[in-house]
Amino acid sequence: MRASLLALATVLALSGCQTAPVATDAPPAMPAPSQTADARFKAVSDAWLDRWMALNPVAATQLGDHRFDDRIDDLSATGRQQLVDFSRDLLTRLDAIDRTQLTRENQVDALILRNQLQSDIWNMETFQSWAWDPQVYNGLAGGAIYNLMAREFAPMPQRLKSATARMEQIPALFAQMRANLDPARVPLIHAQTVAKQNAGVLQLVDEFITPNAGQLTGADRTRLDAAVANLKKAVADQQTWLDKTLVPNAKGDFRIGAKLYDQKLQMALMSSLSRQEIGERAKAELSRVRGEMYGIARTVLKGRKGAPPLPANPTDDQRQKAIEAALELAYRDHPARDGVVDAAKAALTQATQFVRDRNLVSVPNDPVKVILMPEFQRGVAVAYCDSPGPLDKGLDTYFAISPIPDDWTKEQTESFLREYNSRMIHLLTIHEAMPGHYLEGAYSARYPSTLRGVLRSGLFAEGWAVYTENLMTTSGYMNNDPLFRLVQLKFYLRTIGNAILDQGVHVDGWSREQAMHLMMHDTFQQEREAAGKWVRAQLSSAQLPTYFVGVQEQYDTRKAVEAKEGAAFNVKAYHDKVLSYGAPPVRFVRELMTDQPIE
Incomplete structure (x- = not known):
């Protein structure tokens, strides 16, 4: 996951489900009625960007607005009420604008801003x-x-x-x-x-x-x-x-419960999919992917001494044992306890060259560094991508990896390294860096709308990162190694499991045993990874589904554009275009690229 969905999401937990900015003491005066709708929207957008930064100075620094670097947020009752009052005022001004009179790009930004204002108010007063x-x-x-x-x-x-x-x-x-x-x-x-x-x-x-x-x-x-x-x-x-x-x-x-979960999910994702639809699609995809993994297992295990039975129509137990046996072949190849960061650096170099050689997407020259995760951010995710704020230009992106805790036993360490085996390190690097979050973040920073850069969609970002895992694998990365495909599908199972797990924990009241069964049995995660995800599911809500919902909408968008363009479809041109919109919620990209109404 990228840091603006982890580190900054933690920092901005008070300000709703997305990232946002703050301002000077008084917002600009309301524009005259004679101004165009776009001019009135710009005034509202500028007022929000300005005032939000002043109310959230720690986030403002991360976003690249350095006017308030000597302040921290006021979380007193007075400080919280200032954000609510400001958000209500801006929401009234925004709703007074006829959205149909805006350009299509501004229609998108207006809907994104409206969602942010509503989520700020909801988080302060309800959540x-x-x-x-x-x-x-x-x-x-x-x-x-x-x-x-x-x-x-x-x-x-x-x-x-x-x-x-x-x-x-x-x-x-x-x-x-x-x-x-x-x-x-x-x-x-x-x-x-x-x-x-x-x-x-x-x-x-x-x-x-x-x-x-x-x-x-x-x-x-x-x-x-x-x-x-x-x-x-x-x-x-x-x-x-x-x-x-x-x-x-x-x-x-x-557990936050169904009512709060549904409200938060809607604001966090801005997706047309309901909780029930997400759950149904995730369960169907879980079954499909496990079937594909069994097919690969039959191929790599065929003729191997000690291989489990590999019937054409396996029982659930036979399928489970075959996939686990095939994954064991991948688990054996993993870095040393202190070698994970070096392995990620090498994978980053390899993945970057592959993307360029295959002309998958244009690669920017923005700097990226692999670092150890700062201690205050450890305990939620194994890795994240920390892109510079949209208002800071030309600064480093950090691909941060959490070190193995010093107090872990030999058995716990081995469990972790089996999960983050050499092939998984490549997939993690694809997701977090190239051509995943790092690349997407670099494109997002180039989009001219400051508002959209500040309110960069987690759904888009996580969906794109998961999409690139499959893109790289099906494009022949790692020389079409079937074990790499198997590990990639396992990684994708984690994405699917995230969506199921989040609902199970916060809505359905799952126990730890139910959660661990989903992760360790259904999605083949190692005990240390599953235990960490159980903690993460308790500490957060409505973030884990962004991976699955985001990638489903990325796939839906590509299908729609392929259908529209037919034989003229070009994969590099498509990817460059998708990334050119500045990472709004994916549904807006699909509407913009296929000339549908902005809704």
């Missing part, structure tokens, strides 16, 4: 993550420093001064956290996860601040040192509160 999810605060504390220091968008002394100001404000953020959270509503898994991550803020100080502190002198250095000292005390006090108060008293249910 209320600020009252029960400590990840909101933890993400802001870490993001306040990380977003400033991870990329060189300004000289180090300037960023250190901003970091100093933010470190001075983090203790107040912790105080707001303690005042806002109701332990009776906080799920235990959320409290435990944040308790483990809390010290990660100081790890960021050690990694980014301390080694560079010498670039400040005089009063600036004195102020920085004082801020670090106060932050260390605040983190220690916060750890005591987390361990002694929040964790022992956390009694909330991590």
Whole structure:
């Protein structure tokens, strides 16, 4: 997954289901009625972009708006109400515009902005993550420093001064956290996860601040040192509160229930598919893919000593054993415990050259680096792509991988490395980097609509990344190795399982045993991967389905364009065009490319 759907999604949990910006104290005056609809929409869009950034300064830094780098978000009742009031005002102004009079591109942006405004209001007033999810605060504390220091968008002394100001404000953020959270509503898994991550803020100080502190002198250095000292005390006090108060008293249910889930899903995905339709399609696809995997297993196991029975019409147990036996051949080839990052770097080079050689899509020259995942972001996903904000140009994209925890046993480590075997490392690199999230993010940053760049769709991004896994495999990557295809289909099963799991956990009340059966039996995941996903499913909601729904809509879009263009269809031209729209929800890309009404 990409970071704006993980790191930034955590940072922006208060602001609804998508990413967004903030502003100066007063929005621009409402345009005169005589102005065109497009001019009126631009005024509303600019007002939202401006004001949103000021209300969400930590996110603003990540997005590339550096006017508020010395501030952090105000999560008090007053600060939350400011966002609600502002969103309601902008929603009224937006709804006063006749959308049919806008250009088709602006019609898309208007619908995206309307969804964001509604989700901001809904999250503050109905979902209320600020009252029960400590990840909101933890993400802001870490993001306040990380977003400033991870990329060189300004000289180090300037960023250190901003970091100093933010470190001075983090203790107040912790105080707001303690005042806002109701332990009776906080799920235990959320409290435990944040308790483990809390010290990660100081790890960021050690990694980014301390080694560079010498670039400040005089009063600036004195102020920085004082801020670090106060932050260390605040983190220690916060750890005591987390361990002694929040964790022992956390009694909330991590399941959000059908009503809230359906509302959140609709705003998070902006898809025409309902929860029920998503579930039905996912279950059908699960059966189809398992059937294809059995066909590959029969091929690679045929004639092998000790192979299980391989009948043409297997029982469920025979199919299971055959696929597991075939996957064992892939599991044997995996990197060493400390070799995952190096393996990903090599895979990135290979995948990039393959995309160019096969003319699959135009490849930009934007820089990308493979890094270890910062500590404060660990514990939710194994890897993510952290693209620079849409307002920052020419900066590095990070393909971040979480290291194997030091306290894992030999057996746990082996389980992880079997899951992330050498072939899976290639697929992970395809998904997160080339031609997945990194490539898509680079294209998205080029789209001229700032609004669309800021509200880049997670559905589009995750759907594109999964789409490219199949694209690379069917295009002959890894020399048409059948085991690579088998592992790719297993990876796709994870996508399918994500959608089923999310509903099962939050709507159907699944137990851990039910979830683990889906992951370890139905989708062939190793125990460590499945255990981690069980935690992730409890910590998040309505994000896991973005992979499956997104790729289904990507496939639907390609089919529609192929039907329209016929023999003139060109795969590279198609991919370049799909990516040229700046990553709105996929349904809008299909409507734009096939001349359908924007709905």
